[in-house]
Amino acid sequence: MKITLLGTGTSTGVPVPGCHCRVCASEDPHNHRLRTSAFLELASTAEGTRPFSLLIDTSPDLRAQLLRSRIENVDAVLYTHNHADHTHGFDDLRPINFLHQTPIPAYCSSDTASKLRQSFAYAFSDESSYEGGMLPQVALRVVPPYEPFVLGGETIRPLPVMHGKMEIFGYRIGTFAYITDASLIPERSLGFLQGIDTLVLNALRERGHITHFTLESAVGMVELIQPRKTYFTHMSHEIEHEEGNAKIRAMSSLDIELGYDGLVITV
Numbered sequence: 001m002k003i004t005l006l007g008t009g010t011s012t013g014v015p016v017p018g019c020h021c022r023v024c025a026s027e028d029p030h031n032h033r034l035r036t037s038a039f040l041e042l043a044s045t046a047e048g049t050r051p052f053s054l055l056i057d058t059s060p061d062l063r064a065q066l067l068r069s070r071i072e073n074v075d076a077v078l079y080t081h082n083h084a085d086h087t088h089g090f091d092d093l094r095p096i097n098f099l100h101q102t103p104i105p106a107y108c109s110s111d112t113a114s115k116l117r118q119s120f121a122y123a124f125s126d127e128s129s130y131e132g133g134m135l136p137q138v139a140l141r142v143v144p145p146y147e148p149f150v151l152g153g154e155t156i157r158p159l160p161v162m163h164g165k166m167e168i169f170g171y172r173i174g175t176f177a178y179i180t181d182a183s184l185i186p187e188r189s190l191g192f193l194q195g196i197d198t199l200v201l202n203a204l205r206e207r208g209h210i211t212h213f214t215l216e217s218a219v220g221m222v223e224l225i226q227p228r229k230t231y232f233t234h235m236s237h238e239i240e241h242e243e244g245n246a247k248i249r250a251m252s253s254l255d256i257e258l259g260y261d262g263l264v265i266t267v
Contacts, residue, residue, distance in 0.1 A: 001154070001176060002041040002051070003200070003265040006065035008233045008258075009033025010204060010212075011085035013061065016237050023237040030241035030260040035059035035085045036180050036234045038200065039071060040173065042152030052152025054078060056171070056178055062089025068262065072099060076151055077138070079108035080180055081168035082115035090120050093136050103137040107149070109158070109169055113140045145169070146192070159189040164211035172196065176267045177227070180234045183211050185221060198267045199227040200259065202234035206247075215244065219251045231259035 007013075014033040015024035023031050037059040041051035055077045059065065066072075074096045080086055093104055108116070117124050123136045143149060148157045159170045161182040170179030170189065175197035179185070182202055185193070193199070203218035212234065213221065222230045235244070235258065244258045 001043060001174060001267045003176065003198075003267065004039045004069055005200070005231070005233060005259045005261060005263045005265070006037045006039055006069060007034035007059050007061055008235060008261055008263075009035055010234055010236045011035065011083070012236075014235070014237045019237060021237055023240050026240070028241060030258070031237075032261060033235060034061035034065060034261055036202075037062065037065060037086070037089075038178060038233075039065075039069060040176075042154050042173075052076075052154075054151060054173075056080065057086040057180075058089035058093060059085060060088040062092040065089075066092065066095075072096075074104055077104060077106040078156070078169075078171055079106060079112050079116070080170065080178075081109075081163060081166065082112045082119070083181070086181075087116060087119065090116070090123070090138070091136055093138060094134060097134065097137045103139045105139045105141050107141050107143050107156075107158075109145070109167075110142045111167075112169075113142050116140060146188070157192055159185075159192055161185050161189055166211075174267070176200075181211070182213060183209070190224065193225045193227075196225070196227045197229070198265060199225060199230045200233050200265075201230060203232035203239070203258075204234060205236045205238040207238065215239065215247060216251065219248060219256060222254055222256055223252060226254070228255065229265075230254065230256040231263065231265065232256070233259045 037057040040054040154174045157172045162184040163181045180202045204212035
């Protein structure tokens with residue numbers, strides 16, 4: 001399995017428009033963070049001709065992310081939740097439809113499916129009055145919490161986590177797990193994270209936040225889960241890349257580092 005972190009920034013991205021802090025002004029490309037999403041290439045397909053390609057979330061920066069990573073196919077989408085920074089690149093799936101002339105299945109919770117139908121009603125309406133080009137062809141597929149399903153030869157399990165008071169999905173995909181926007185991982189979900197090889201987990205900043213793990217609390221979760229390797233994502237401009245890694249090393253002896261846009265991980 002090959003994972004590309006397409007975006008590792010929080011809802012504003014980094015640099016933040018109008019901000020002149022040292023991270024936003026940094027010339028280090030590791031500090032330039034598009035909104036959070038990821039792309040997975042799974043080992044097998046029904047046809048056996050190419051990897052099964054799986055997109056996690058459609059960030060508002062999706063077009064730029066697809067171009068930068070030269071992604072021309074998406075076989076399916078996994079949605080973590082319905083917030084704008086994770087869904088509002090929805091319309092950028094249209095070029096994939098142009099190329100392959102087939103609907104893209106999108107897996108999500110019932111609540112996320114309902115919100116997507118509201119936010120992008122033009123794409124799901126039966127009315128023929130929409131003008132201006134081809135609509136996104138996306139087939140929503142509701143998956144229950146904890147119930148596994150198989151895509152591309154890998155077992156995928158939606159794992160509920162708490163984003164403040166809101167329940168959203170993380171995903172375990174084989175021996176890899178992806179969790180973003182969490183502030184708490186319930187005991188049952190923690191149980192399904194045991195034995196994973198690689199974890200991508202959100203770590204917003206050092207200061208406290210009611211809906212996201214901080215750098216310190218994210219490290220604490222990694223200490224509980226004990227994966228072989230961890231990368232942090234969904235980071236704000238309050239975390240400088242090299243300094244953040246140094247602080248992580250001071251907190252834990254586990255193999256943890258900040259992710260960055262374009263990072264390719266092999267599991």
